[in-house]
Amino acid sequence: MIQVVGVSAVLQAALPNAARPAVVTVGILYFAVIVAISVWAARRTRTAADFFVAGKGIGLVALTVASVSVSVSGFAFIGGPGFIYAVGLGAMYIVLPAAVTNVMGAWVLAKRMRLIGEARALITIPDAIGARYRSRAAQGLSAAAILVGIVGYMATNALAMGVVINSIFGVGLGWGIWIGMGVTLAYSASGGILAGIYNDVFQGTLMAVASVLVFLFVLNFGGGLGEISRTILAHDAAILGPWGKLTPLAALSFFFVFSMGSLGQPQAVHKYYMLRDPLQLKWYPLLKTLGLALVLLLYFGVGVGVKAFVLSGRLPALGSPDQATPTLLLNITPLILAALVFSGVAAATMSAANSFINIGAAIVTHDLPIALGRPVRNELRWGRAMTIVIAVAAAITAQRSGTMVAFLGIFGWGLFASTLVPALAVGLNWQGATRAGAIASIATGLIVTLGLETAAYSKVFTFPAGVTASAVAMVSSFLVFFIVSWLTRRHAHAELDPDVKLVMEL
Amino acid sequence: MTDSNTSEISAATDTTRRAALVALFISIAAIGVGYAAAFTRSGTPTWAPWLLALAIPVALGAIMILGAARGRSGIGPLKIPFGFVVLVLIIGFGAPLLLPATEGPLSKLWLGLPARAAIVIYGVGLLPIIVLPVAYALTFETQTLSAEDVERVRALAAEGGRENQASNGSAAQTPIDKLRA
Numbered sequence: 001m002i003q004v005v006g007v008s009a010v011l012q013a014a015l016p017n018a019a020r021p022a023v024v025t026v027g028i029l030y031f032a033v034i035v036a037i038s039v040w041a042a043r044r045t046r047t048a049a050d051f052f053v054a055g056k057g058i059g060l061v062a063l064t065v066a067s068v069s070v071s072v073s074g075f076a077f078i079g080g081p082g083f084i085y086a087v088g089l090g091a092m093y094i095v096l097p098a099a100v101t102n103v104m105g106a107w108v109l110a111k112r113m114r115l116i117g118e119a120r121a122l123i124t125i126p127d128a129i130g131a132r133y134r135s136r137a138a139q140g141l142s143a144a145a146i147l148v149g150i151v152g153y154m155a156t157n158a159l160a161m162g163v164v165i166n167s168i169f170g171v172g173l174g175w176g177i178w179i180g181m182g183v184t185l186a187y188s189a190s191g192g193i194l195a196g197i198y199n200d201v202f203q204g205t206l207m208a209v210a211s212v213l214v215f216l217f218v219l220n221f222g223g224g225l226g227e228i229s230r231t232i233l234a235h236d237a238a239i240l241g242p243w244g245k246l247t248p249l250a251a252l253s254f255f256f257v258f259s260m261g262s263l264g265q266p267q268a269v270h271k272y273y274m275l276r277d278p279l280q281l282k283w284y285p286l287l288k289t290l291g292l293a294l295v296l297l298l299y300f301g302v303g304v305g306v307k308a309f310v311l312s313g314r315l316p317a318l319g320s321p322d323q324a325t326p327t328l329l330l331n332i333t334p335l336i337l338a339a340l341v342f343s344g345v346a347a348a349t350m351s352a353a354n355s356f357i358n359i360g361a362a363i364v365t366h367d368l369p370i371a372l373g374r375p376v377r378n379e380l381r382w383g384r385a386m387t388i389v390i391a392v393a394a395a396i397t398a399q400r401s402g403t404m405v406a407f408l409g410i411f412g413w414g415l416f417a418s419t420l421v422p423a424l425a426v427g428l429n430w431q432g433a434t435r436a437g438a439i440a441s442i443a444t445g446l447i448v449t450l451g452l453e454t455a456a457y458s459k460v461f462t463f464p465a466g467v468t469a470s471a472v473a474m475v476s477s478f479l480v481f482f483i484v485s486w487l488t489r490r491h492a493h494a495e496l497d498p499d500v501k502l503v504m505e506l
Numbered sequence: 507m508t509d510s511n512t513s514e515i516s517a518a519t520d521t522t523r524r525a526a527l528v529a530l531f532i533s534i535a536a537i538g539v540g541y542a543a544a545f546t547r548s549g550t551p552t553w554a555p556w557l558l559a560l561a562i563p564v565a566l567g568a569i570m571i572l573g574a575a576r577g578r579s580g581i582g583p584l585k586i587p588f589g590f591v592v593l594v595l596i597i598g599f600g601a602p603l604l605l606p607a608t609e610g611p612l613s614k615l616w617l618g619l620p621a622r623a624a625i626v627i628y629g630v631g632l633l634p635i636i637v638l639p640v641a642y643a644l645t646f647e648t649q650t651l652s653a654e655d656v657e658r659v660r661a662l663a664a665e666g667g668r669e670n671q672a673s674n675g676s677a678a679q680t681p682i683d684k685l686r687a
Contacts, residue, residue, distance in 0.1 A: 089623050089626065089627070092626070092627065092631070095631075096626070096627075096631045099630065099631050099632065099633075099634040099635045099638075100566060100570075100591065100595075100634045100638060102639070103570075103634075103638040103639045103642050104566065104569065104570050104573075104638075106642055106650075107573035107574045107642065107650070108569055108570065108572065108573030109573070111650055111651050112573075115651075115655075115656070115659045118659065118660065118663070119659050119660070119662065120663070224618065225617070225618030225619070226615050226618040228618070229615055229618055229619055229620065230611065233609060233610055233611050233613055233620065234611040237609040237610050237611075237613075238609070240619065240620050240623050241602075241609055241622065242602030242622040242623050242625070242626045243602065247550065247555075248555035248558075248559075248602075248603060249540070249554055249555050249558065252558040252559060252562060252599060253541075253558070255562060255599075255630075256537060256558065256562050256565075259562070259566055260566065260569070263569075278651060278656055279653060281646070281650070281651065282642075282643050282646040282647075282650075283643055285638070285639040285642050285643075286639035286640065286642070289635050289639050290635075293635065425569065425573075426530070426572070429523070429572045429573050429575075430523065430527060430572065464544040464545055464549075464550065465544070465550070466550060467541050467544050467545075471541060472541060475534055475537055475538040475541065476538075478531075478534045479531075479534060479535065479538065482527075482531050498662065499662050499663055502658065502659060502662055503659060505576070506651070506655045506658075506659075
């Protein structure tokens, strides 16, 4: 949802034209580096395993930075600060879970997925579900759920890319979409996840540098966090209340969905397969948490900083909350810093798009054919072809479907969380979980999320303050998983293969 | 390893995992009750946020324990960091609910933020970062994964491959082999 909220925010923001020589130059340099990395990666991609999981050969630091990069998207730079500007510290409950989610993922999923991946040579998340429950139906259903989420993510990321590229180069939204998607497609189709990972490393580093510099600049400009707080407290104290302007239930609900839900995000979980040596997992949570903390400094700093600067009259009033970052960058910060951040936002959307293109292609060419009993022969060739199809379809959807794109993007995070967390995260750690429980849970997550989001979007139904469709769907799917597994518990141990059982006992 | 040792280990692990599963189920159900309470005509009752403030940390702690439990030791020394973090989250969510809202121009600031906000941002957002990843790294070989564990999995996978080869009369092919072909 971080990505989706961010993408939606980018859409609403209609970023101002930032096409200044410095911004354009940094933007061109950014794209030149992307092209160079992609050419290098394409030369190293020879097999489907290289294409989908980088041949399980990525080192610790590269994997960590790449994982940080795909975890944040444009939201950390545009939507998030705007959300803090609007509702105060309540918006922090979206990012506060980062303090526990990385290490939680490491304990709950990383070891087991990496080892099962090694024992079975798995390459996708549905692969792991299929192996755990010895079920093509569970694999196929989870693949279908991920594919539905990816449709939304891809279309919204394509549109977000268009908005950002238009802002940097002033080429128009349509060209922005096709340029952004074209570059992403070029490196996705040629170098697969290998190109994606190393571009993520570059993009993640760019995001972290931009975030830290902007955070320090804001603190310096505002006279320190204490002075910034004093200004806000004098004008609008509720902003710095522990829940901001949200209700406690809403803020806590954010924390629940973004903490527990992180265990079902395929773009992050998929990375566990790629680590060269499973023993390197030792430092992965620490490095990723620190990296994420650096990237999220801008989220907090710009949010409270711009609020204080506007309240004290040092910045003009904003047209909309999502203008917080662009207004700061174009009015106060040095232009080179603004250029870095704009390229960082482009990096974030491209990084997310690449990751989802790759996962989507793997689902269409690998998981769904396996679930249907018709495996594809040349997965590398078909993987490349599907990459092109998905990217072009996303760009066309982004251009043509108007507000429908925003709707498609709303439920991605919640859909992944409600369909995958119980079956994958609990299932890999509980031998009593059953195939029937997993299938019922995935189906519940899919139906409840789509049903409630559609009802809410079409205004057939309104949730009470603080309750979201994602949270209700995740709770429902958990409860169904436990209850159905308990009812069918006599089948549980017969559904476990020896290697999977060993990995679950370690 | 003798059978009695195996069952002892299994019993210890089962106890830890069973407790974690029960805690996870109850806390998720409690979160559901908290949400359901928001649908009442009179609006969200005051106890609903409290239910979430208690149940969310317990759910997160339970699923981490479920993932970390292994062998005879269950979660071993990890009970300290897990307990600490669950407590920090409960205090971090509970204190702002309990303390009066006194934020204003004259509020005393703690590291630049008023007290209730500082508890949330520094308590919930920073303390777990200091404790959990370090605990993970320090206990990695004993609690999470050792070179022997990796070898056991590789040996079992290879054994499975040999059995396939014997039964099929042809070279065993893993999915990756097939992909590479």
